[in-house]
Amino acid sequence: MASTVSTLSDSPSVPRKRRYMDRRSLIPLLVFLPPSLILFVTFVALPMVDAASFSFFDWTGYGPMTDFVGFKNYQDVIFHRNFGTAVRNSLIVVAVSMLIQLPLAMWAALALAGTAKLTNAIRTLFFLPYMLAEVAAGLIWKFVYDGNYGLVPIIGDTIHVKMPFLLADKFWVIPAIMLVIVWKYFGFHMMIYIAGLQSIPNEVIEAARLDGVKKWQVIRHIKLPMIWPSIVVSVFFSITGALQLFDVIIPLSNGGPNAASHTIVSFLYAFGILRMKLGFGGAVSVLLFIACVIVAVVYRRLLFTAEKD
């Protein structure tokens, strides 16, 4: 996404504008734009406007919205006793994604960018968790962590350590969930990086090697700068994905124990939708949307300046 923006900014904008006026490009525009535009409007833009309008009403989801309450829902969300935890958890997910998941993905990508059969096989293996449905992944790990029948107590028994019930403990539940997230998504980012790495012309690297550049320096000064656009995209996906994390949480911990592991979206679901407080849910979604827009805008700004330098 961000890379599209940078190409747009690179090209001079004036002739581009004139081209839009051109009749010959107007026809394809009219033919090809409507399908995606209609889909976007009906399934993305309109529901968003809808959710925003819910947020000003006290509404159970039944019948017409009549009870206008102004900003009360927003006030309720911000002062809700579990909202702070949900925000903190979402920020932890962002941090873990940035500081652990992406470096791990980069390391795996650098090690597995080759074309040998074995590296190919390992790559697929790492990518598999990403292909797995979120709910299925959550259920699998719920069984792994189960304190009575799971894999964790079996490991504990063999090394003679009493393992805690990870998902029942308000401290351990967070690292347990983070492990699942890193496991599930690092393969995706690895693939983005590998695609970038494979597009680097071999000559560049060979030339550097001939000049006696060390392996680490090749990575630092050639590979990383050349796959910068891939990194930009992957970081962006990673942040927005982390802010919207939901489907792994529900089967794994359902936000528990006692609301200790809610993310912003699972908080929205548990306290808004399940309680038939759609206005409250709408307010959470608007706040989340604003947060995502801020991230997107700030991120692009930062990148513009970085590219201009």
Place this chain on the structure above:
Amino acid sequence: MKRIALAAMLGLMAFASAVQADTVVKYLNIATIPGEIELMKKAVATYEAAHPGVKIELPSLENEAFKAKLTTLLQSPDAPDVFHSWGGGVFYEQAKAGVLRPIEGVLSQQAKDDEGQAGLAAFTAPDGHVYGIARDVAEVVLWYNKKLFAQAGLDPASMKTWDGFLEGVKKLQAAGITPLALGGKDKWPAHFWWAKLAVRLAGKDEFNAAAAGQGDGFSGPDFVKAGDTFLSLAALHPFQEGFQAATYGDASGYFGDGKAAMHLMGDWDYGAMKDNSATKQGIPDADLGILPFPTVDGGKGDPTDTLGGLSGYLFSKNASDEAVKFMEWYNSSEVQKDFAAAAYYIPITKGSADAMTNPFKVQVAKDINGAHWHALFFDQALGPAVGGVVNDVSAELADNQISAKDAADQIKQAVDDGK
């Protein structure tokens, strides 16, 4: 591609069946046990044979999926004519929104007599209209494992009072037995404890006043005491390890496997406990018992008060007269006695519970009939917004994470918010 073809086929099939019959009655239910679904189909076949031109459809959804889909479904053209309901707050919302059909004009006197005054009242909305028919009653009871009690040398009769109960819990622990199973992740099982104590301590009138937001409401001393009493149990760490992450099914299986001595759960756990156990056999009837819930000193509730459910069927806005007629017949003792005999639930219809042979179900039916007040599950009675908070704080009390006063205040605040 395959999926599209399949969907098209299903759509065609649905269309074809709609064309064939003159009137289609769609009864959306929450039955999941294969034997129960078989019985339902049998009843439908009998009715269809006697009433040509009427076709009954029986779509089933699992509990949680049902709750999640119902709101949207009822406001769509695809709304079922008849659907399962637990009554209480959610039913009142549906009635208020006008998605239901009042049936007092169609409902026969026979059907009203069959379900009795309690049944009729449960499906009458605050606007005075009757929107449904009651089907069954359920009670939350304290199941116990006689074998484990004997192993700990514990006399069940010593646990009639709360103090005696706490002593019993300690005795079980001293014998190395987990006293109680609890599905803390689902939260509603924890709410049974707080609700049972509130029924004992505050009683019917105080509960109704609190639910209506009068006076101190749920912040009142009796509700705080219910929390404190629960905390006195939680302080002993009586539940299985990791109960905070256990679902109802996990806890039910834990009890069914004979790993915990007691389980505070609805009478339906008789079957579920078997189904959830590792062997699928559960605890044999000879080793299974029901303890009376301990009495608490100074409680304002009547000792006969019960906590449980009273569920039934509601009719959606577009339901036909045929739908009401069919459900009247379906709910008659002629049909319901089969469900009673199979012990799937305890039918409310007069005469049908006579077919019950299961001693536990018979006892529960007797309890409810003799109750001064059959309190509806609090999370149903108070509606999803307040009920959800009751579940939250109950789970926190079980885990010693909140004070009784804070818990009570949270519930009061939720009631006030909804006013």
